[in-house]
Amino acid sequence: MKYHATLLIELKDGILDPQGRAVESVLKSLQYQAENVRVGRVLEMELEAANESEARVTAHHIGKALANPVMEVFVVEAIKELA
Amino acid sequence: MKYHATLLIELKDGILDPQGRAVESVLKSLQYQAENVRVGRVLEMELEAANESEARVTAHHIGKALANPVMEVFVVEAIKELA
Amino acid sequence: MKVAVIQFPGSNCDQDAVWALQQVGLKAELVWHTATKLEGFQAALLPGGFSYGDYLRAGALAKFSPVMQEVRRMAERGNPVVGICNGFQVLTEAGLLPGALLANTNLHFTCKEVFLRVERTDLPFTAGYKPGQVLKIPIAHGEGRYYADSETLERLEQNNQVVFRYAPDPSPNPSVGEGFNPNGSLNHIAGIANEAGNVLGMMPHPERAVESALGSADGLPFFTSLKQALEVVA
Amino acid sequence: MEETLHPLKETGIPLSEYQEIVRQLGREPNRLELYLFKVMWSEHCSYKNSRPLLRLLPKEGPSVLQGPGENAGVVDIGEGWAVAFKIESHNHPSAVEPVQGAATGVGGIIRDIMAMGARPIALLNSLRFGKLEGPESDRTRFLVRGVVEGIAHYGNAIGVPTVAGEVYFHPDYQDNPLVNAMCVGLLRVDELKKSRASLSRPVYYVGSKTGRDGIGGAAFASEELSEESESKRPSVQVGDPFMGKLTLEVTLEAIRQDLVEGVQDMGAAGLTSSLSEMAHKSGLGLELNLDLVPKRESGMSPLELMLSESQERMVLVPRPGKEQELEALALRWGLDAVPVGTMIAEPVFRIVSQGQIVANVPTRALADSPTYVREGQENPAKVALRAMDLSQLPMPQNLEEVLLQLLASPNLCSRAPVFERYDHQVGTNTALVPGKGDAAIVRVKGTNRAVAVKVDANPRYSKLAPRLGAMHALAEAARNVSVVGARPLAYTDGLNCGNPETPHGYFELSETIQGLAEASRALGLPVVSGNVSLYNEGPNYRIPPTPMVGVVGLLENLEHRAEMGFRKAGEFIVLIGNKEGSFGGSEYLWVAHRLEAGSPPPLDLAHEAKVQAAIRDLIERGWVQTAHDVAEGGLAVALAEMCFPYGLGATIEIRNPARPDALLFGEAPGRILFTVDQAKLQMAVKVLETFGLAHKILGQVGGDQLTILMPKQRLQWSLESLRAAWANTLREVLP
Numbered sequence A, B: 001m002k003y004h005a006t007l008l009i010e011l012k013d014g015i016l017d018p019q020g021r022a023v024e025s026v027l028k029s030l031q032y033q034a035e036n037v038r039v040g041r042v043l044e045m046e047l048e049a050a051n052e053s054e055a056r057v058t059a060h061h062i063g064k065a066l067a068n069p070v071m072e073v074f075v076v077e078a079i080k081e082l083a
Numbered sequence C: 001m002k003v004a005v006i007q008f009p010g011s012n013c014d015q016d017a018v019w020a021l022q023q024v025g026l027k028a029e030l031v032w033h034t035a036t037k038l039e040g041f042q043a044a045l046l047p048g049g050f051s052y053g054d055y056l057r058a059g060a061l062a063k064f065s066p067v068m069q070e071v072r073r074m075a076e077r078g079n080p081v082v083g084i085c086n087g088f089q090v091l092t093e094a095g096l097l098p099g100a101l102l103a104n105t106n107l108h109f110t111c112k113e114v115f116l117r118v119e120r121t122d123l124p125f126t127a128g129y130k131p132g133q134v135l136k137i138p139i140a141h142g143e144g145r146y147y148a149d150s151e152t153l154e155r156l157e158q159n160n161q162v163v164f165r166y167a168p169d170p171s172p173n174p175s176v177g178e179g180f181n182p183n184g185s186l187n188h189i190a191g192i193a194n195e196a197g198n199v200l201g202m203m204p205h206p207e208r209a210v211e212s213a214l215g216s217a218d219g220l221p222f223f224t225s226l227k228q229a230l231e232v233v234a
Numbered sequence D: 001m002e003e004t005l006h007p008l009k010e011t012g013i014p015l016s017e018y019q020e021i022v023r024q025l026g027r028e029p030n031r032l033e034l035y036l037f038k039v040m041w042s043e044h045c046s047y048k049n050s051r052p053l054l055r056l057l058p059k060e061g062p063s064v065l066q067g068p069g070e071n072a073g074v075v076d077i078g079e080g081w082a083v084a085f086k087i088e089s090h091n092h093p094s095a096v097e098p099v100q101g102a103a104t105g106v107g108g109i110i111r112d113i114m115a116m117g118a119r120p121i122a123l124l125n126s127l128r129f130g131k132l133e134g135p136e137s138d139r140t141r142f143l144v145r146g147v148v149e150g151i152a153h154y155g156n157a158i159g160v161p162t163v164a165g166e167v168y169f170h171p172d173y174q175d176n177p178l179v180n181a182m183c184v185g186l187l188r189v190d191e192l193k194k195s196r197a198s199l200s201r202p203v204y205y206v207g208s209k210t211g212r213d214g215i216g217g218a219a220f221a222s223e224e225l226s227e228e229s230e231s232k233r234p235s236v237q238v239g240d241p242f243m244g245k246l247t248l249e250v251t252l253e254a255i256r257q258d259l260v261e262g263v264q265d266m267g268a269a270g271l272t273s274s275l276s277e278m279a280h281k282s283g284l285g286l287e288l289n290l291d292l293v294p295k296r297e298s299g300m301s302p303l304e305l306m307l308s309e310s311q312e313r314m315v316l317v318p319r320p321g322k323e324q325e326l327e328a329l330a331l332r333w334g335l336d337a338v339p340v341g342t343m344i345a346e347p348v349f350r351i352v353s354q355g356q357i358v359a360n361v362p363t364r365a366l367a368d369s370p371t372y373v374r375e376g377q378e379n380p381a382k383v384a385l386r387a388m389d390l391s392q393l394p395m396p397q398n399l400e401e402v403l404l405q406l407l408a409s410p411n412l413c414s415r416a417p418v419f420e421r422y423d424h425q426v427g428t429n430t431a432l433v434p435g436k437g438d439a440a441i442v443r444v445k446g447t448n449r450a451v452a453v454k455v456d457a458n459p460r461y462s463k464l465a466p467r468l469g470a471m472h473a474l475a476e477a478a479r480n481v482s483v484v485g486a487r488p489l490a491y492t493d494g495l496n497c498g499n500p501e502t503p504h505g506y507f508e509l510s511e512t513i514q515g516l517a518e519a520s521r522a523l524g525l526p527v528v529s530g531n532v533s534l535y536n537e538g539p540n541y542r543i544p545p546t547p548m549v550g551v552v553g554l555l556e557n558l559e560h561r562a563e564m565g566f567r568k569a570g571e572f573i574v575l576i577g578n579k580e581g582s583f584g585g586s587e588y589l590w591v592a593h594r595l596e597a598g599s600p601p602p603l604d605l606a607h608e609a610k611v612q613a614a615i616r617d618l619i620e621r622g623w624v625q626t627a628h629d630v631a632e633g634g635l636a637v638a639l640a641e642m643c644f645p646y647g648l649g650a651t652i653e654i655r656n657p658a659r660p661d662a663l664l665f666g667e668a669p670g671r672i673l674f675t676v677d678q679a680k681l682q683m684a685v686k687v688l689e690t691f692g693l694a695h696k697i698l699g700q701v702g703g704d705q706l707t708i709l710m711p712k713q714r715l716q717w718s719l720e721s722l723r724a725a726w727a728n729t730l731r732e733v734l735p
């Protein structure tokens, strides 16, 4: 089976995110009331797996491999079966 | 009301994603069956809004403002009400 | 004595490192990242550059290169292992050094001369310096903001594992005015060592400062120190 | 018929050219063939409006190993070494997507240099943007940030130092920024490669897979930016410096191991121009099998494959028996290396897809586009502007204030915010870094030799007087190379002009080239490579003709070189050339009087040559370590610039000047400031006398102020006040 996986890798809270700050100030200058803006990465990929839970496990391992535990956290945001 | 918004900003399909290509080749070397890896940005933020649909509209405008129309597309991934 | 200069795809200061090592009479050889042996080498240098394009995160993908297992063994055996710029990022990503290197607070790649205070002169890389000596060495990076959680940071300071710190320009008419810390590193950290003191990582480029014709020779003692250290073991 | 007339409309090929195509083929072209002609006969690939004019440029010189016609020019620098260099424009892509447009511009010119068998050792860029004031400044800031980010992103990652360049702001670039990138490469003379292949050799495709990137880009690049180009916008080409680095190393290693006989980059119009041009230059034909081309996306049509401008692709032709070694080398670096074609005797470009011949065109027909010689006519408005009388210009009240204004103006303020984003030292050869000298110096390891490089163009001069402006551009670029102590050898030129199909546009193009030709002859500098970017105009604007001239010079002894900063208190400051400058087209006229008029300063090329020879002589003798040319902003700005690098001031005394502002801020070519210590002063003056050059001992280095004493006037600035004015204008754009 093929599954589409979405992973989010983000900075732990409390760690200074200058990019988030920059975005926030841009948004404020555009009159948007946005607070605590944080910028992270999203990874989309197609995984080969026997079933959804196996795909989720693989996605989890991949997140573990790619995120840096010193300052990042990751979540498997979504697993969708592909036709 | 305060809402937490999650936005994904990603490259349009067909546009080369060098990051995705590099990540994919490394995942393959680690024996993961990952295909079509794409790397984008995720933005998390808190928005002030009267109700959820208004928050969603604001998030949509913000996505429009931040995504590069020449290369990128965005989706409002989630809107959650904050206690 | 031979130093292995590890060549990752995307490394671009590898030849510069070889050149600098040769300037002090050390033998240096490029070793491709797929190597599974580092026999015959007494030290390893992970050079600057953009391994795997620095995609995802500087050093994030290079840590998976097969050669890293050998580098780890070398470090455990107590041989000198140096990571410069991208090499430092790889060493932290691989867990051979504590902490991490985040995007500069100015959010862009910055290439300029900075000043470093030498905090330790009892290491194979710094024996040639005077304690507290201030060096002029260039930086060239976009992700050099040293970060570690407060406990780790304290431990680093207590074991004085901080080897180089960004410092003000000592000259009478300073060129480095606005903020001498170029990237927002905690405690102005520019370079650290592991507890044993044989693994060192630094963001500035000593290999770019070995000839006064090119602006500074303050990096030369870094390599002469390494040479002497290796001669002692040999 | 219908079937071919419809694509004719869609390609926008003029009927006259279509008839020429039919004549050359002896039949109607099919749609794919028609598109091959469209890209190959586009201005960008065919130079159909500029080729006749470019013939006027001197191309021979004692050190020239390769002139125009290959991927880059090559000059001999001695001891078996040579340098390859070329400039290339990426204006339209950068206007559409500044980051990727600039990045792919850098990647493209690097591959041109690789294609000569040279290792890139230096990058330069020449940038033009619009207004930094008023409502339109937002767009300008967006473009500046994007373009600088793109150049930094690609150059830093691939590991080629960006050592010099120029940034210039002028309202006429508001709708049409210019982004030209220049690359210099180092090679052994005996490893010089060309775009050649011999009969029945397999043609290898090396590097990135082909996707639908920038389809139609080459054609796109030759069209005026208009509403239309929105819809015609190709899917943006994205540069991958990581892939670029791998391709670079594989190509150079293949050459070092002597595995290849021919090398060609895939630049604009990708497979189409690279393969058909290589076949044509080799006097052969080429059969391309599209089924073998590595593809990134599925279902790509032959047309899409032929027009794709995917980056980081090279064409390598292995020597007989070296095929396996080449494939193994590419594999080691993780790259595709596939034989996609074969050199054939019949001089045609034959394209095969799924067993069918989908195109079959004589290579000569593709290479020899029609050329056009047109009637040019000068815009009368320019004549009037030039004629304006500036002798009655009001005298500013506060000259001290004017200097601060000039130093803070976008065209004269500090460039550090730009070049600090570029790695200018990777490779550990940069002996003179940006901000320290008028040209960059890159040494050649293992020798005492070094090359000096600089690119220049003065749009104000060229706008007011295209021919004279072009002459100034070459003179100034050469002067900048001379003041660091290097002897100019040759140059590359990026000609950015308007629409050549309009009389005014054609006039500016032809005058510019004629001016370059005249200056080339007078200064003895041949052109060895370059680029032409036309149609830089829209319904209601046209850029000033902008000939970006990149000069490469040789230092035979790196020890003897000069920087621009004052370094030793007590040294004497000497000016070569006349004291006063003129106001026509000067920065002062614009900044202090908001005027852009008058005639640019007259240029005596014989005098210019002598001035440059003299300063080189003084530097070679080891007497002079500080020298700087007096350019935009005049004497006062030049002096201030010499104070900045080492924070050392100066005191200058000038007696009976004509007009103080002409003396302080007036512009004139052939002027150089240098310093020398007392012991050498008289000898230095003697040298200038033997050259028969006007000169003046102006004062001495020292202190932390700049002081200019004039009859009845004493001007003084603290270095902090000068630095404060100078440092922040671009910082605010690039924080």
Ligand SMILES: Nc1ncnc2c1ncn2[C@@H]1O[C@H](COP(=O)(O)OP(=O)(O)O)[C@@H](O)[C@H]1O
Binding pocket: D044, D045, D054, D057, D067, D068, D069, D070, D071, D072, D073, D086, D088, D112, D267, D268, D493, D494, D495, D527, D528, D529, D530, D531, D532
């Ligand atoms: N303005 C010019 N002056 C001198 N040579 C030029 C000029 N414009 C183009 N050339 C030469 O014409 C040839 C074709 O240019 P170009 O199509 O830009 O090459 P490429 O496609 O390899 O970038 C090159 O050798 C180039 O150096």
Ligand SMILES: [Mg+2]
Binding pocket: D071, D111, D112, D115, D265, D267
């Ligand atoms: Mg080319």
